[in-house]
Amino acid sequence: MSHIILRYGVLAGLIVGIPMFGSIVLLHGHISLTWGMIIGYTTMLIAFSLVFVAIKRHRDSDLGGVIRFWQAFGLGLGISAVASVVYVVAWEAVLATTQMDFIGQYATAVIEKKKASGVSAEALAKFTAEMEAMKADYANPLYRLPMTFIEIFPIGALVSLIAAALLRNRRFLAVPRA
Numbered sequence: 001m002s003h004i005i006l007r008y009g010v011l012a013g014l015i016v017g018i019p020m021f022g023s024i025v026l027l028h029g030h031i032s033l034t035w036g037m038i039i040g041y042t043t044m045l046i047a048f049s050l051v052f053v054a055i056k057r058h059r060d061s062d063l064g065g066v067i068r069f070w071q072a073f074g075l076g077l078g079i080s081a082v083a084s085v086v087y088v089v090a091w092e093a094v095l096a097t098t099q100m101d102f103i104g105q106y107a108t109a110v111i112e113k114k115k116a117s118g119v120s121a122e123a124l125a126k127f128t129a130e131m132e133a134m135k136a137d138y139a140n141p142l143y144r145l146p147m148t149f150i151e152i153f154p155i156g157a158l159v160s161l162i163a164a165a166l167l168r169n170r171r172f173l174a175v176p177r178a
Contacts, residue, residue, distance in 0.1 A: 001058070005078035008054040012079060013086020015047035016040075016152070020087075024094050044152055047083060048159040051076045055163050060175045072164035080156025088148045103138040107131040 020040060055075055059067035094100065114127050137143045166172050 001075060002078075004054055004058055005075065005082055008050045009079040009082020010086060012047040012050045012083035012156075013090070015050070016043050016083065017086050017090030019043050021090050021094050021097075024100070025097060041155070044087075044155050045159070048080065048156050050083075051079050051156060051159045052163040052167070054079055055167050056173060059167055065174060066170050067167060069164050069168040072167050073160055076160025076163055077157060080153055080160055083156060084149050084153040087152045088145055091148045092145075103135050107135055 020043065023039065024036075055067065055072045058075060059065060059072070095102065111124075111128055111131055115124055119127070138147070
């Protein structure tokens with residue numbers, strides 16, 4: 001089962017990592033934070049569709065059409081973890097290649113949004129201080145790497161949960177036996 005986790009996990013990670021790397025390197029500074037997030041999370045969902053494919057293929061090809069929930073869920077979580085690690089590596093490559101100040105740009109954008117919402121000067125000062133602390137934390141790889149992992153892994157865990165719940169039913173998308 002580990003070969004399935006590695007194969008599909010790396011493939012899912014590349015599906016999300018390569019477009020992220022390419023689009024940020026090519027469009028550096030020419031795409032809004034909102035559109036970047038929309039494109040990023042859409043790509044993550046497309047990549048994690050491989051979790052469903054892998055569980056179904058394993059169920060139908062290797063297990064005779066039957067898989068238990070926890071086995072399917074574990075397979076999905078393993079694929080999601082590998083894909084998330086590949087995503088983290090791709091993000092670190094983006095930061096190293098572009099010298100992009102992502103967290104600085106993010107902090108500026110959310111501070112401006114908060115300011116536009118009309119919060120009090122005191123609340124804005126407190127929020128700005130929190131953003132400055134986050135920028136300092138983000139500079140530390142021991143903080144940044146897990147934060148990047150947590151950005152993508154919950155989506156994979158949710159897809160794994162749904163796929164395991166659906167595919168544990170042997171009649172769901174069953175392959176007719178000859």
